[in-house]
Amino acid sequence: MTAEDLMRAVVPVFPPSESHLVRDGYLKGERNPGELRCTSSDFFMLFDMNNDGLISFKEYIFFATLLSIPESSFSVAFRMFDVNNNGEIDKAEFKKVMALMRAQNRQGTVHRDGFRPGLKVHGSVENGGLVEHFFGKDGKARLQHDKFIQFMKDLNDEILRLEFAHYDYKLRGTISAKDFALSMVASADMSHLGKLLDRVDEINDQSNLGGLRITLEEFKSFAELRKMLLPFSLALFSYGKVNGLLMREDFKRAASHVCGVSLSDNVVEIIFHLFDSNRDGSLSADEFVRVLHNRERDIAQPVQSEHPGFLSCCFNRAANSPIGRFIF
Template identity: 30%
Template sequence: MTNFLARYWKTLAAASASIGSSYLFRHCNESQDNHRVLSVLTLQAAQPERRNVKTWMTKHRYLEDENDEKDDEDEKTDRDRLESNDENVGNLREKRFREFGSVEYNGEIYMTPVDFLESLISDQPQPRIGRRHLTDETVCAMLSKTPTRQRGSNRFFRNLGEAGLISFWEYLFLCVILIKPASQIQIAFKMFDTDCDQLVGKHEFLVISKIITQKRLTSQKRSKHSSSKSKSTINTSSYYNLDRTEPADTSLLVHLFGKNGRDTLTYEDFKRFTENFQQEILEIEFNQFSHGFKAICDLDFTEMILRYTDLPDEIKRVIFRKVKQTTDGSNRITLDEFKRFSGFLKHLEDFNIAMRFHQLSNKPISQAEFQRAVKISVGFELDPHIIGLIFRIFDIDNDQHLSYDEFMGVMKDRLARGFRTRDLEKSTLSKFDQFKLCLREHGKQNTSA
């Protein structure tokens, strides 16, 4: 009991420290209305700590009950196994899922909707003590709160909060459709529609789940045989529940296919869900920087572009300094303009094709040519101020022309949110490395001046 109290008070102390230092509220002004609170997707810094203190207390109440000692040992064994498995996961996406996943159910790790949204806009998960173990009753209560597809909106994940479950394969699925244009969303729907009847049932939707599960199993088996240094291996058959004919219900499955799993999806249903989801994430990310205001400044937009790149901090500081020195503060970027820019990014490959034809002439890229390529590839124009800001970021020589390859590298990082696989090692010094070197030299010149 003494150890229990000591750990409890230690948890409260850690929670208090985290609440005071959370960067999510570094610009928050108490005078703003409730929208500013919602603008951080209910990721109030205090919530995860309060949640985990309460969860930890609930989970350890049985320490005072001698009749539950066996359950305690079983739970500790499961927790040790999962924590040990965390150290043996090689896939970056899976590592991130396990880092942010705060709950366990039937021996599997899940994200709550809050965990999922946090994983998309934060580098690290909020501090917590272990994962919350869910019972069948708790999961049933969660899923009962899931709205039907007819009541879907662009606040679906925010409204669910912690009352929901997202599996690993659903996390991968959502990350993929987040960055896809409408044309590729239609292709995704056709891939699910295995019997080509223009409808997707639950069993068809779960085909991809089985493929991902089998792929992960194969990868883990290969890792197990190739790594002789690892003392603990992942029990993949238990982790992925391969003996089960169908995965446990989740919030997404209930939302799309109903509580009995018998509903079917049309393409319009699938498209509407995807558009709502993409819009929700864009609003969350924008509000993270705007803090409830209707527009963001040039520095905020620059940070949003560079946040997923591997540029060193010193180079980012050079870029921020340059943007700050060339900004008069009169122009700001609204949510609609940010959405249009994000829509442009989803067509980045089409834009790249259009620009490559221009580059064949060996002429430098001007803002007019850039805007023309945007119009050709996506069918609309970007705000001239945004294009000017892009050129200020990537015009290293200050000659009013864009360093195109470097721009594309950073934009692909932005689109993939830091999970893009690179093939830059083929050259001794890639153009992206030259870009970073040029920026570093530019920073030295500014410092010496």
């Protein structure tokens, strides 16, 4: 697969609204309306270790595993395998960490060694992707914890940049309110997608929304909020239950005080247009959280352990709570 295919595998997108490629089908010579429009990315070519311009299936599994790793989970595993407690691990130890992380990823579990049913794929997952980049051709270099965490942050930033570039069809450096809304609802359940897309289509008819433009920094801030969905949703549901209504100021305060994320007024206006279902000025928090959770779930694709322990019991109890029903 190409870097473009790799992105399509993990990022749900709609055709950008400014491209006019919104009809079903396309004529010969035209770009596929559903094609992900990405600028070139040297970063993702780090996964192309044999320099053939393509990313193999085992390299894709490596990529999917990296994306599924929360920073906190990797840090715990890293420290457990860092027997010298010097903040570094060698290639063999890194393979153990990645195998452990891959066991928590649905696709990584099914395709345990990079083998796909019906296809002959040579080499294991741990020998593909970025292993050579981290440990050198001789495999003797050591990986520092801080270096890997920074790499993970750069990886997520690159995904966001390419997604933003897809919607910035005319290369303005900003995207329309409608495109930002499309990026939000792209992971919605099919049962809710229709009504959300109807609300998206109404944006250009709204005098307070039609002319809004969203910058890359605003786009990144909203993505940062998605990563902190659990504490943020707890704040939203708790406040909404006590006060009955969840207004714009409450939403911004929860993002800022609980998650340390500053959202612009433009971003909040678009969110409330999509998720204030009865137009009373109060956010429909359950609908909003469900869509955000779907986006993070699509990337991480966690699997449940066959032997639920203490943490599994905690998650099960949380899932049965009013808040957990929308998160787990």
